[in-house]
Amino acid sequence: MFRLRKKEADMIKKIEVSEARFAHKLIAPSMVLIFGLVLLPLLYAVYMTLFKVGVSGPTSEFLGLKQYIRVVTDRSFWSSLRVTVYFTVVSLALQTVLGIAVALLLNLEFRGRGFMRGIILAPWAVPTIVNAQLWGWIYNASYGVLNKILIKLGMISKPIIWLGTSSLAINSVIAADTWRMTPLYVLMFLSGLQTINGELYEAAKVDGAGAWRRFCHITLPLLKPIILVVLVLRTMQALRVFEIIYQLTQGGPNNSTMVVSFYAYFKTFSSLDFGYGSTIGMLIAVITIIITLVYKKVLEDKEV
Amino acid sequence: MRTKRKILAVLKYVAVFLVFLCTVLPIFWMFVCSISKTKYLISMDSPILPLEITFERYESIFAVRTSELGVKTAGEVFRIATKNSLIVAVLTTAISLAVGTLAAYAFARLRFKKKDALLSFSLFAQMLPAIALIIPMFFIFKKLEMNDRLITLVLVYISFVLPYVIWVLNGYFKTIPKDLEDAARIDGCSRLRAFVQVVVPISGPGFVAVGVLAFLMSWDEFMYSLLLITSQTNKTIPVAISEFSSQFGVDYGMMMTGGCIATVIPLALALIFQKWISMGLTSGAVKE
Numbered sequence: 001m002f003r004l005r006k007k008e009a010d011m012i013k014k015i016e017v018s019e020a021r022f023a024h025k026l027i028a029p030s031m032v033l034i035f036g037l038v039l040l041p042l043l044y045a046v047y048m049t050l051f052k053v054g055v056s057g058p059t060s061e062f063l064g065l066k067q068y069i070r071v072v073t074d075r076s077f078w079s080s081l082r083v084t085v086y087f088t089v090v091s092l093a094l095q096t097v098l099g100i101a102v103a104l105l106l107n108l109e110f111r112g113r114g115f116m117r118g119i120i121l122a123p124w125a126v127p128t129i130v131n132a133q134l135w136g137w138i139y140n141a142s143y144g145v146l147n148k149i150l151i152k153l154g155m156i157s158k159p160i161i162w163l164g165t166s167s168l169a170i171n172s173v174i175a176a177d178t179w180r181m182t183p184l185y186v187l188m189f190l191s192g193l194q195t196i197n198g199e200l201y202e203a204a205k206v207d208g209a210g211a212w213r214r215f216c217h218i219t220l221p222l223l224k225p226i227i228l229v230v231l232v233l234r235t236m237q238a239l240r241v242f243e244i245i246y247q248l249t250q251g252g253p254n255n256s257t258m259v260v261s262f263y264a265y266f267k268t269f270s271s272l273d274f275g276y277g278s279t280i281g282m283l284i285a286v287i288t289i290i291i292t293l294v295y296k297k298v299l300e301d302k303e304v
Numbered sequence: 305m306r307t308k309r310k311i312l313a314v315l316k317y318v319a320v321f322l323v324f325l326c327t328v329l330p331i332f333w334m335f336v337c338s339i340s341k342t343k344y345l346i347s348m349d350s351p352i353l354p355l356e357i358t359f360e361r362y363e364s365i366f367a368v369r370t371s372e373l374g375v376k377t378a379g380e381v382f383r384i385a386t387k388n389s390l391i392v393a394v395l396t397t398a399i400s401l402a403v404g405t406l407a408a409y410a411f412a413r414l415r416f417k418k419k420d421a422l423l424s425f426s427l428f429a430q431m432l433p434a435i436a437l438i439i440p441m442f443f444i445f446k447k448l449e450m451n452d453r454l455i456t457l458v459l460v461y462i463s464f465v466l467p468y469v470i471w472v473l474n475g476y477f478k479t480i481p482k483d484l485e486d487a488a489r490i491d492g493c494s495r496l497r498a499f500v501q502v503v504v505p506i507s508g509p510g511f512v513a514v515g516v517l518a519f520l521m522s523w524d525e526f527m528y529s530l531l532l533i534t535s536q537t538n539k540t541i542p543v544a545i546s547e548f549s550s551q552f553g554v555d556y557g558m559m560m561t562g563g564c565i566a567t568v569i570p571l572a573l574a575l576i577f578q579k580w581i582s583m584g585l586t587s588g589a590v591k592e
Contacts, residue, residue, distance in 0.1 A: 023414035030407035037463035125574035240433035
């Protein structure tokens with residue numbers, strides 16, 4: 001009896017070892033690439049934040065935590081973080097609401113629904129940098145079509161400088177980003193809506209629940225997991241916003257659109273302050289770790 | 305009751321039409337500007353739609369005319385950049401898919417130590433913003449004398465495309481019933497053969513979804529390309545477009561033409577593979 005157990009255990013162990021060995025072979029190429037291309041540069045970045053960095057790379061002069069102190073006491077850094085948070089919160093809120101609204105609409109029965117569900121993706125297919133240029137041209141103060149239309153309609157008498165006014169610039173950028181990114185939300189929410197059982201609505205209808213109440217008590221709670229997923233994913237994407245700022249405003253006017261990615265880029269490649277730039281990069285990496293953990297938690301909770 | 309229903313139906317179509325307009329008008333406008341005569345673009349008094357159109361800009365880009373004096377024409381810059389972008393995007397996608405499929409299968413099916421930690425790290429790698437890696441990469445590749453090469457871009461793009469491929473395919477493989485492989489293994493197949501002959505053939509939709517998105521990610525990338533590539537002959541299309549106005553003076557018509565050309569490939573992919581894309585976006589996030 002005992003012997004048999006031992007044999008069995010040995011066999012199971014053998015299978016497990018062979019399984020693990022096979023798994024290691026399968027993941028090896030990927031892990032070499034990912035570790036080499038992500039972990040190695042990150043470690044190098046840590047090194048760069050601790051030593052003085054010249055144009056040709058880190059020197060032997062040890063700085064300790066001086067660079068980190070320089071960053072966290074820099075008011076421009078905090079201001080860029082504030083702008084980034086503003087951009088993230090406003091664009092996420094706007095895009096989530098619009099995304100749900102359009103997804104609900106496209107989930108209704110109407111003629112041409114298949115066509116609409118396809119075409120809705122079009123803005124997202126426009127490359128980020130092209131989107132930035134397109135909106136830069138639409139917003140153009142002298143010849144842009146937006147001012148042209150508003151003037152023709154008599155809504156304004158002289159052109160608005162969309163991207164050159166501190167209070168307007170960041171919101172104009174958010175609008176441009178929203179046009180391109182909303183389709184992504186629509187797509188994800190649509191797939192969420194399609195999993196909701198139609199009988200639930202019928203039952204609620206029989207019970208006399210109106211459309212708004214059905215939305216609040218059936219649709220929203222059932223969409224909640226996917227809303228969470230989308231929010232975390234998009235928070236990460238919004239934190240990395242760079243191209244559209246680079247192309248449209250270069251952080252101006254008066255640093256009103258200076259997001260943290262662009263600030264790090266500016267410090268690094270315009271002021272050639274490599275140590276400073278990599279220190280901001282490190283802080284962003286730490287934020288990314290936190291968000292990754294939150295995201296995993298959200299996904300795991302959802303599975304239960 | 306009946307009239308109320310009719311009103312609602314009308315409202316529904318009005319809303320759909322509005323969404324349609326918001327979606328397509330900016331793209332339509334980009335195209336209109338690319339074929340409008342320049343004088344209509346730079347006048348505030350002219351009508352909104354141009355009265356005369358011209359395809360000159362497209363001709364100047366597609367007509368094969370080599371420049372004199374070694375200066376590149378706008379057309380040449382564009383053609384080279386498009387070719388570079390295609391090379392980089394195709395290579396990145398192919399390598400990431402080939403390597404990532406194996407890893408994703410291991411993560412989805414096999415038990416081994418540190419599996420969870422490795423998968424989390426790969427998720428982290430996918431989420432990490434370029435700005436956190438670009439500065440060390442810049443110096444590392446400079447030391448290796450690899451700056452300004454297309455192969456470097458391929459490697460760098462793999463750093464975020466490969467983790468994405470692993471993450472999504474891991475989710476996809478988990479949706480495939482295990483019984484199929486078990487049956488094959490009972491018939492004497494090795495693990496690898498069971499995977500290659502049973503799982504791979506029925507995973508077509510998964511591969512298409514990830515493949516298209518991987519291609520689009522590489523096609524769209526800007527920051528690495530901007531900072532790692534310096535010579536004109538190695539630039540990719542987003543950078544070429546971004547530098548277009550400074551290089552040839554501010555020519556909005558030409559900028560819009562370039563934009564249209566750079567949009568054609570991703571737009572076609574998005575429309576053709578619409579169903580699969582929605583799966584590629586959600587299957588990593590929406591498990592099962």
